[in-house]
Amino acid sequence: MGCYDCCIRCIGAVPYPSLVATLLCYAGTALFCGCGHEALAQTEVLVETYFARNAQDYVVLASFIKYFQYVIYGLASFFFLYGILLLAEGFYTTSAVKQTLGEFRSTHCGRCVSLTFIIVTYILAFIWLGVFAFTAIPVFFLFNMEQTCHDINILAETTPSINQHSWICMDARQFGLLPWNAMPGKSCGTTLAAICKTSEFHLTYDLYIAAFAGAGVTLLALFLYLAATTYNYAILRFLGRKGIR
DSSP states (O other): OOHHHHHHHHHHTSOHHHHHHHHHHHHHHHHHHHHHHHHHHHHHHHIIIIIBSSGGGGHHHHHHHHHHHHHHHHHHHHHHHHHHHHHHHHHHHOHHHHHHOTTOOOOHHHHHHHHHHHHHHHHHHHHHHHHHHHHHHHHHHHHHHHHHHHHHHHHHHHOSOGGGSTTOEEEGGGGTSSOTTOSBOEEEHHHHHHHHTSHHHHHHHHHHHHHHHHHHHHHHHHHHHHHHHHHHHHHHHHHHHTTOO
16 A cells, blocks of 8 residues: 555544534634633623722622632543544544554443433533523623713714713623622713723723624534534444444
């Protein structure tokens, strides 16, 4: 067998769906974990600077941010290892590998492993769907805040009196970021417009958008994993029925 034939067989033995899913999973997880970690830190700065005067008002939020950052560390490690396992399972069960290695046999243990990966990946996809939806909440809050600032700027250009738009506010307490007794808990008028012009606001907004996109990419990777593992399991069942064990 020549070098060219060996290269062609090696390239054909690559489980491309699992490989693409692994790359998407790593990219999405890195984007979600990295940007999410920094976005949470910037959120604490924004709340502490502009929405709460007393440290006791945002102590619960600070604790939540701290613990969720630890969860992010765990998610990054888990998906790194899980991606390697799924990629290895794809290499093991791909039909190209079975054609290359004539001594390969489909075993009951191999089918059980594939079925286990299907179940675990399905559960992870369902959980990550909730994470994806949860990540949209801060994006929604900051988007509303930016739109409110835009309305304030338009009113400021069309009305000479500052009192015409001082009633337009963004209340962090309505989104559960602060308790209802927090002071001031909200920002209004030109103060709110000034917050939207700060670099902290734009950085936090961009980081949450990137984290939201990363969560979406990871969810797409899990669906692709689910399709690949289901196909692999179907191939193993087919070989089992043909008596190749």
